[in-house]
Amino acid sequence: MKDRADTLLENFMSGIAHRHGGEAEFLRAVESIAADVLTIEKADSGFTAARVLERLCQADQVIEFRVTWRDDRGAVQVNRGWRVQQSNLLGPYKGGLRWDPSVNLSVLRALAFEQVFKNALTGLPLGGAKGGADFDPSGRSAAEIERFAQAFMAGLAPHIGPDRDVPAGDIGVGAAELGLLNRAWMQHARVWGGALTGKPQSQGGSAMRAQATGYGLVYFTQAMLAEEGAGIEGKRIAISGRGNVAAHAARKAMALGARVISLSGRAGTWHAADGFSAAALDWLLGVSGDAAQTPPKDMGVTFIDGCKPWALEPDIALPCATQNELDLKDARALADGGCRVLAEGANMPVTTDAKAHLARAGVIQAPGKAANAGGVALSGLEMRQNAGFARWPADQLDTDLREIMCAIHDRLKAERTSCCMPGGGIDYRRAASVAGYRVLARAMVDGGVF
Ligand SMILES: NC(=O)C1=CN([C@@H]2O[C@H](COP(=O)(O)OP(=O)(O)OC[C@H]3O[C@@H](n4cnc5c(N)ncnc54)[C@H](O)[C@@H]3O)[C@@H](O)[C@H]2O)C=CC1
């Protein structure tokens, strides 16, 4: 028999599905948060009357634009660009730009919705957004990337600005692309300044933004381990991906004495049974193309074609590549291999059935909206520096980052009474949704009906 919470969720989701029929990724993202917070909403007559969650599900606005550019052969190329400005309840819209062939409106809506809750957890004045294009930067020349960035910004520039909407990077958009995009924005706006974070320091970018997501992920993982009376030193950590987040998570974990036993890409996994050395990590992060699949013999690294890292029996799993990368089969392998802690560097990397299996197996899991919030938090600190024409040193920013990640952990811990695992530990997934929701709901009620 269905209980009250199930009926509440079913009714709520049928309304959202009516508006967003074909958008499977978005519906999954909403359902996962709605399952955690609808009973909280129902228990508060002010939140119920304000229809908080339903309003948060509806983006403030969605901008869609054509991106037309010329490739190196002189042929005209056409892509689609979007910016989903989900909510500016707590501050200017804030969230990354993704350039990847998998990008579509449903994926961006899902990421923007998550971003609203994540940004609320940082304690900084940040609204939530996400954007991007269905453009594949791999194999494109530097000149093509530059032309694409300028064409993309021609569509986006009228909608962003330091107090309005401040994009940053994500998959396919790194420091180099952010430099091109921010300069292009300055040309459109006819000002010097920053409407994007993660930009080069020559344009007012902040130290530590590149490192922040990966470092923050490891700081959050340390806080989870401390809660269990454990430390990170000597732990075997499997990391997926080998982009910005994965690379900096690996460096920080190694600096703290952990053994990073894997990184991965679309083609397969690099496995270092005794842990990557600094030299092996430098090699892997510096090599490209087919050469990456044949590691030098003295590195202690093997490439496992077509495999993911989750069957390597790690103590800790840090998925840092992309959404839905870790499925039920992977969850079984992790749990059977003795993994105790999983923290999401990527956004929504674990499928619904995999999350449920890990929970049943007693694996403590931190969702991306808490564990990878260090990136957007450092972006918030970049915005503060820009507003005050200031430049803060890296060591100060690193200290601030660590404090913010510990404060997020504390906010989740404060929800422990109602967000508790069967074994007694903190249910970080539910706690993150609930803690973010409370901040957003109070702000919505404060603003009346708008
Ligand atoms: N860059 C940032 O500050 C933040 C990023 N994230 C999330 O972290 C994840 C990674 O982002 P970045 O490192 O910035 O992107 P990136 O573009 O620098 O790296 C992504 C990496 O994942 C690999 N990859 C993609 N699909 C894969 C798959 N199916 N299996 C294995 N590897 C795959 C790519 O080859 C690449 O190495 C994304 O989910 C992103 O939304 C979350 C918070 C902030």
Ligand SMILES: O=C(O)CCC(=O)C(=O)O
């Ligand atoms: O720093 C930002 O604004 C982007 C961060 C982001 O896209 C994310 O947290 O997923």
